[in-house]
Amino acid sequence: MINSILTGIFKLVIGLVNVILLPIETIISTYIPSLDDAFTMVAMLFENLVNFIPWVISWTGLNSTIIGLIVSYFTFKLTVPFIVHTVKLAISWYDKLKV
């Protein structure tokens, strides 16, 4: 269940990034095709590296529950300060508007 939620969140964020960058990607691929090729090559390199990760994990013997626990903990740890700072920012805006 935790894995499903985390995977879904990551898929959602990746999809949103794709949507946001789609106009830029289109401009680059239209007017600077060589740069687009370079980006694509780098992306393919990352893709190969990403595909290599499950292979490494399969040899370590770590099961998905343990990995999910690690990822969820760090997600929580890095998300909480972000939320706190966001709340602080909102409150400071509210204070300024109130004055």
Add this chain to the structure above:
Amino acid sequence: MKKYLITAILLFSFIFVPNLKAEKFNNVYANYGGYNYNYVVDGIVRCDNCGYEFLLSYGSPPYVLVNSSFPVGSYYNITAFSLLLNNPSTQNRGASYSITADVTFYTDHFLPQDNVSGHIKFLNGIIQNENHVVNINNNGGGYYTFSITSNVVLSDVSDLTSLQLYLTTPFVCGNGDSSCYPSSSLNVTNINIDLEVYSDKSEIIMNNINTNINITNEKLDDLNDTQNDIKDAINNTETTGASNTANSFFDNFQDNDFGLSSIITAPLRAINSMLSDNCVAPSATYKGQTFSFPCGSMLWNREGGEEFRNFINVIYGGFLAYFVIRSLFLDVEKLKNPNNDKVEVQKL
């Protein structure tokens, strides 16, 4: 509370009402003038209008094989009950009987729907114009069958002057269609008779009490089943369905493969791939030869490998839990420290 009250009445009746055992006539003899227990029963069933005579065949419960065309508007006169009434030993005694008739009919106007209801009149000496709505089975070729049952309880068999099975022309109405069509023929294929004469009138009361108890118990059982279902649903810790729903919900989120966005989202893809167990064996080609590197499942799927893997994961999990809790504790301490400006309380 109602259940206890009925049980108390039942116990009281058992103590103070004598001679409650019923005599059940579930074996009516097949021959003319046959004897069944203490009562003479005429085994003839007559179809008055069509001129046929049908014997009660031997069996439990007794039944009559008719297997001939039954003209519309005619009826079967079951004379066995009339003879039973004439027996002095049955006077002032209660009785209950049920009659079930299996009927086949033909019609040209039947609609193609499978479950169609028809209205059948089923008359006897006590209940007049008892209309039954029955489910009709489509046998194909214009032939249809249905089964009809009548249950009667008499406080005194002397009330029963005659008994007639009266089948009118079935009117068949199609689903979603307001028009109804009469059938062109009617054929009774089987009649089941189950007669029970009580040895005492008080047995009728007992029978009714037992019936009420059974109905109450059935309702209580249904209530208990419902409560148990709710409890099972609450206590059910099976979350596979929720997990599948969560997975299927995110299935529609597609990531397009763009160069720039793929670079930016590479860390997220890396974490996402960590969470999946889908290991794809990497391969490399060198001087025309392809080398494949097998996944770790080759090792862990061997005999004893799974147990060893579980043991390693317990060790991993222990260390991980320790560091997670330790890190969480330190984070809380930092939050409590007012000198740490990383997370500070906003002054309002």
